Amino acid sequence: MPQTLNWPDMSGPERKPKPMIWKATHQPRLKTTRRRTWLLMAAVLAPFTVTGTVTPGQVQGAGCVYPASIPTVAGQLSAAGKTWKGYMEDMQTPCQHPEPGAKDDHQGARAGDQYATRHNPFVYFEEITSSRDCRHNVLDFSSLAGDLRSVSSTPNPAYITSNLCNDGHDSPCVDGRPGGTDGGRVGALVLSPLTAGGTTSEKLYNHYSLLATIEDSFSLPRLGYAGAAGLDSFGPDVFNGTP
Structure with missing residues (x-):
């Protein structure tokens, strides 16, 4: 039985966490006006201009694509000698993305x-896109499926994102399938030998809790708001079993 995390509905900067296995689920569907505004902003991948930092070292500024000077958990893993991969459904070529400042033709x-x-x-971090790691x-x-056939080709952490139909975003889907439904709370599952079957937790976690948990698991420094004072990584309410 998987671990299920439940939390109250939230809005603003502290939003719901994604699952521990890096399976990206869909977000609540935006009202039409907000969604159109968001899509217009995202249609061009503008370079991120850093204007400053705030405690605990989180950069501030405007834009979409962070410069190579901004560290990432992917870079941390590589530097620590760990492997990582991201798997994107329907991505035509490895590391597929528009260049910074160019129009993004994969909005719909x-x-x-x-x-x-x-x-x-x-692809929103030049530290990754400028490295050969991105294409690999x-x-x-x-x-x-091929990578999972052996331990040696299975990455330490893997991030998986479904396409716009299978993530529940589009309804109906362009291929005629029914697709998702209107928004709601996003479920999170932790599948781990360290989690007892049937466990649930009502403790509040957010995206930075997940980042902190990943970094703690690999003995990496916490980046940005993952290192904020008082921020909890997944605790004994989640990891309550024995391997």
């Missing part, structure tokens, strides 16, 4: 191509 689904750049977090590690979802 097309028949046979329902990949969305905005659901691929790796940010792959189409079809590569996952």
Whole structure:
């Protein structure tokens, strides 16, 4: 039985965490006006201009694509000698993304191509896209099955993102399937030998809790708000079993 995390509905900067296995689920659907505004902002991948930092070292500024000077958990893993990969459903080529400042033509689904750049977090960091790691590690979802055939090719952490139909975003889907439904709370599952079957938790966690948990698991420094005072990584309410 998987671990299930439940939390009250939230809005603002502290939003709901994604699952521990890095399976990205869909977000509540935005009202039409807000969604159109968001899509217009995301249609061009503007370089991020850093204007400053706030405690505990979180950069502030405007734009989408962070400069290579901004560290990432992917970079931390590589530096520590760990492996990582991202698997994006319907991504046509490895590390597929528009150049900073260029128009993003993967905002909406097309028949046979329902990949969305905005659901691929790796391509928003030049530390990753400027490295050969991007073409080797940010792959189409079809590569996952082959990588899982052996321990040596299975990455330490793997991030998986569905296409715009299978993530519940579009309804109906461009291929005729019914797709998702209106928003709601996003579920999170922790599948681990360290979690007792049937466990549930009502403790509040957010995205930074997940980042902190990943970094703690690999003995990495916490980045940005993951290192904020008082922020909890997943605790004994989640990891309450024995391997």
